[in-house]
Amino acid sequence: MTSAQPFSILLVDDDDVAAEAVVRGLAKNALHCPICIADDGSVALQILRGTHPTSRIARPFLVLLDLNMPRMNGFEFLRELRMDKDLRSTVVFVLTTSGSDAERARAYEENIAGYIMKSAVGPQLSGLARFLTEYRAAIMLP
């Protein structure tokens, strides 16, 4: 069996503790991959488009997106992303604490790959790490 395809993760979350919790949770559960953090949607777009002064991300990659952020929130980021012909195929998972049905429906309309509730993948996001490990083994990213 070939080794899993390596990928990078772009983590979009304005809360640095929440972002670090993801980083720690994945590391603790032995999912090792480069993680790039953006603290809002517009920074995430800069990184993806290669216009960010310092941060770069290597392909292939997927996005873990928080919805509630200042400046450009998750929905605005998704809309912009889907309109960009170079980025529209990006695989995005929403990672949130909000359980609102309306938000979930709205997010899926933007063709997200999945809506992940933090409360459903705890403790310490071990479920998320497991899922991404399996995902990496089975899925070929664009």
Place this chain on the structure above:
Amino acid sequence: MPQVVEFAPSGVALTMVDGRILLVNAELERMFGYSRADLLDRPIETLVPERFRSGHALFRDGNANDFKPCAMGAGRELVGTRANGSEFPIEVGINALQTPNGVLIVETIVDITVRKRLERIFQRIVEAAPCGMIIVEPKGRIVLVNPQTEMMFGYSRAELIGTSLEVLLPERFRAGHEAHRKDFEHAPSIRHVGGDRDLTARRKDGTEFPVEISLNPVLGEEDGLVLAVVNDVTRRYTMQLALRQANSNLEEFTYAASHDLKSPLRGIADLVDWIGEDLGGAASPEVAKNLGRVSDRIQRLDRVIDDLLAYAHAGIAHTDAVAVDPRGLIAAVFEILPRPAAFRISVQIDAKPFVTNKAPLESVLRNLIDNAVKHHDRPTGHIVVRVEDVGRYCVFTISDDGPGIPAGAQERVFRIFQTLAQGTQQHSGIGLALSKRLVEAHGGWLKLESVSGVRGTAFHVWWPRFQWRKTND
């Protein structure tokens, strides 16, 4: 006199042109309380009160040539006076009879006491009705309005009678309304308009207000009169708006609570965990203890937020009703209730199954029974659950032999985040407030019974056994 006249159901008198009575029938005798002999040769004016007799061409015209016949129904309404002096309303029809002996006059008299009474009642109903009443002709001309209509629209009765109904509508709707009116004319039936959508009326001063209208064809009227009953629904409308606003505020609050409070709290919890991990065995016992206290408090706050959300949702009545058997319900609550083995439980049930929203009821009972155990101050205790049908309610009584609730605190325990237990980590103190809200949202009420200085507390849950039908008005 022919029998036909003698036994006619209305009073009949035959008089000379000058009014002298020649003949009366049985009904006239009965109606006025005179005997035939008393009336013969007396003037017909004997039958009306004194005050109407002089200077008044009462039953007849002085000149027989000018005599104009006047049918019943279109006849004149007058007052009659009986032999005993009492008065009553009558209607009189007059006709001339050509005989070989000259012109005679036939007076037909009907007692209209009942009709006048019905008219007065009708008048009262229309005048006193708390809604506007408007009667309209097929062409849309107003023929009758009541005082409520005048008040509602700011027009006087005189201004409205004879004008087109469309004057009561905002100008932008007038043309369209004519078409609606024609439709109605072709297929008249009782209709309610504006119940589900906004219908706007216009006052004389140009201001507009929301109304609800019911249209009723006046049956048996060949000219197609329509009665419109108009209600000013401004108050309901304003309340609906306020309610909608409040609901959306609550939704925003719920969202803020779930996200804006929970995620920083999760961050704090993570940070505390990381500090613990990073310190490892290097933490002094004090630091380790304090980290533990921080974690406890974070957990408690997390529970408070969950409870707050539950409380916010509790104001919304559930709609999925199922058949509930009180016996099974109580058994299910006790089955998973953590309690010391030394607690005695008695259950007395004298209630029939009924259809209701099971989840909220179960959560209320679970909470009250749980409280009875949790707040008990002794290692052994006795909890009694009684269920009985009282009228349209099923009453659940949960009594314990615990410490009781002091009089001063009895009102406070129902308020949010009030708890009488000390140093507690088990509960945020929202249970009773939540239960009360759940019970009230479903049409019942929750009552506390505890006598100061005496041990024991009883809670009564009055839960409706029948649900009000949801109407879409």
